[in-house]
Amino acid sequence: xxxxxxxxxxxxxxxxxxxxxxxxxxxxxxxxxxxxxxxxxxxxxxxxxxxxxxxxxxxxxxxxxxxxxxxxxxxxxxxxxxxxxxxxxxxxxxxxxxxxxxxxxxxxxxxxxxxxxxxxxxxxxxxxxxxxxxxxxxxxxxxxxxxxxxxxxxxxxxxxxxx
Amino acid sequence: xxxxxxxxxxxxxxxxxxxxxxxxxxxxxxxxxxxxxxxxxxxxxxxxxxxxxxxxxxxxxxxxxxxxxxxxxxxxxxxxxxxxxxxxxxxxxxxxxxxxxxxxxxxxxxxxxxxxxxxxxxxxxxxxxxxxxxxxxxxxxxxxxxxxxxxxxxxxxxxxxxxxxxxxxxxxxxxxxxxxxxxxxxxxxxxxxxxx
Numbered sequence: 001x002x003x004x005x006x007x008x009x010x011x012x013x014x015x016x017x018x019x020x021x022x023x024x025x026x027x028x029x030x031x032x033x034x035x036x037x038x039x040x041x042x043x044x045x046x047x048x049x050x051x052x053x054x055x056x057x058x059x060x061x062x063x064x065x066x067x068x069x070x071x072x073x074x075x076x077x078x079x080x081x082x083x084x085x086x087x088x089x090x091x092x093x094x095x096x097x098x099x100x101x102x103x104x105x106x107x108x109x110x111x112x113x114x115x116x117x118x119x120x121x122x123x124x125x126x127x128x129x130x131x132x133x134x135x136x137x138x139x140x141x142x143x144x145x146x147x148x149x150x151x152x153x154x155x156x157x158x159x160x161x162x163x
Numbered sequence: 164x165x166x167x168x169x170x171x172x173x174x175x176x177x178x179x180x181x182x183x184x185x186x187x188x189x190x191x192x193x194x195x196x197x198x199x200x201x202x203x204x205x206x207x208x209x210x211x212x213x214x215x216x217x218x219x220x221x222x223x224x225x226x227x228x229x230x231x232x233x234x235x236x237x238x239x240x241x242x243x244x245x246x247x248x249x250x251x252x253x254x255x256x257x258x259x260x261x262x263x264x265x266x267x268x269x270x271x272x273x274x275x276x277x278x279x280x281x282x283x284x285x286x287x288x289x290x291x292x293x294x295x296x297x298x299x300x301x302x303x304x305x306x307x308x309x310x311x312x313x314x315x316x317x318x319x320x321x322x323x324x325x326x327x328x329x330x331x332x333x334x335x336x337x338x339x340x341x342x343x344x345x346x347x348x349x350x351x352x353x354x355x356x357x358x359x
Contacts, residue, residue: 007167038258039222039238040166040175057205057224061238065210065219068254152230153352160203160227161341 006036006102008136013043016132020045023125028113033106034099034129039064042103053108063096063106084123086115095122100130102137166258173234176351177258178344181283182265183275184216184244187304190334191265192221192241195344198337199225217243220255227348237348244279253286261298261351263343265334266321268303268311273320280321298350301327302343304334 008016020032020043030050034043039061046053053059071081087094095107095118105126109118166175180188189209196207205224212218220240227235242252264283266276284294303317318329328346332339 036166036258038166038177042166055206057238058208058222061208061222061224065254068257069219069251072250072254149231149233150352150355153227153235154349156228156230156235157345157348160199161345 006042006133006136008034008042008132012132012136016043016129017045019125019128019132023107023121026121027107027109027118029095029107029109029118030113031106031108032125033060033063034133035060035064035104035106037064037068037102037104059106059108063094063104067096067098067104084119084126086119088115093118095119097122097126098130099126100133103129103133105129172232173236174355175236175238176260176348177238177240178261178263178347178351179255179259180239180241180263180265181252181256181279182244182304183267183272183279184246186244186265186267186272186276186279187332187334188241188244188265189215189217189221191263191302191304191332191340191343192223192239194334194337194340195225195239196223198341202226203228216245217241218248219243219251237351239344246278246282249282249286252282253289256283256286256290259292259297260354261300261347262294263300263302263347264321264327265302265304265332266317268305268308268314268317270310270312273312273317276317277320295326298347298354299327300343300347300350301329302332302334302339303329304332304339306331306338307333307336 016034024032024045024047030047031053032045033041035041041056041060044056070085074082083098085096092110097105099105105122107118107122180191182188196204203226208222210219220242223239225237225239240255242255287294301318301322303314305311314331330339330343332343334340
């Protein structure tokens with residue numbers, strides 16, 4: 001299976017953001033992210049009251065790596081996947097749920113968010129996001145990235161590393 | 164393939180460093196990390212054992228900057244090279260846009276090079292990919308070893324048809340590291356838009 005591109009923009013992106021925002025309000029979680037299975041952040045929202053989040057790239061990469069490993073574990077045990085993962089620390093917890101086949105919903109929460117709410121509203125958000133991801137896949141439009149883009153990118157590479 | 168986020172106007176590429184155990188994949192990433200100015204790189208993540216052997220992966224996000232209004236970023240990964248870590252190695256290849264194969268110049272690692280390339284082909288095949296379909300750069304590392312094999316001999320084993328660009332490297336000293344990354348980035352970028 002060649003990994004399909006998830007291209008999220010326009011109305012779909014706004015809907016995803018809206019869902020993440022609702023979920024933050026309903027659960028009391030700090031951060032909500034939609035990432036693809038490769039570990040790239042597709043959309044994210046932070047609660048206004050929450051402290052500055054850790055680097056989201058790192059978070060998304062580790063969550064995606066973890067989800068991939070857990071999925072491989074599930075397969076070993078005869079399941080297609082484990083749908084939701086909860087990691088609970090002393091103060092902070094992490095909720096990860098599949099948003100369809102190609103994306104993951106990540107919620108970071110602390111003691112102020114009841115786990116029951118996180119799971120309940122997390123699950124519901126994941127279902128909504130799965131539909132959005134599905135639609136985003138169905139419209140695989142690509143931007144007009146032409147030679148000009150490639151030349152520009154090459155020039156930046158040279159600039160960054162010296163020629 | 165590449166992940167495009169129109170809303171944030173971001174284009175992301177995933178580049179994976181592959182190769183046998185101890186060939187220098189992590190050393191490549193560490194050198195690059197040290198070379199990139201602050202502001203252009205994120206945090207480097209290493210999931211390694213106590214003796215610093217890669218257990219799951221290393222990860223380094225690299226910001227190229229803005230091109231035609233699109234923020235362009237590369238995510239660099241390494242795989243654990245040791246034979247028995249294949250399950251995690253396979254996971255990291257998911258959605259890869261370009262590969263750097265780091266081969267070891269030591270005579271007693273020649274077979275390990277060949278084995279690793281065979282393994283890479285098998286793992287890619289599980290995602291429905293062929294090595295021929297992807298931008299691949301071959302880096303022949305550890306050229307400073309006194310008994311280093313000739314580059315052509317290493318190449319003949321991993322790339323008998325001479326299909327991939329080859330770079331000689333001494334990753335511990337940074338020699339050839341940036342050149343390799345630039346080449347694979349160029350190849351990856353060259354494919355953008357050409358598939359429309």
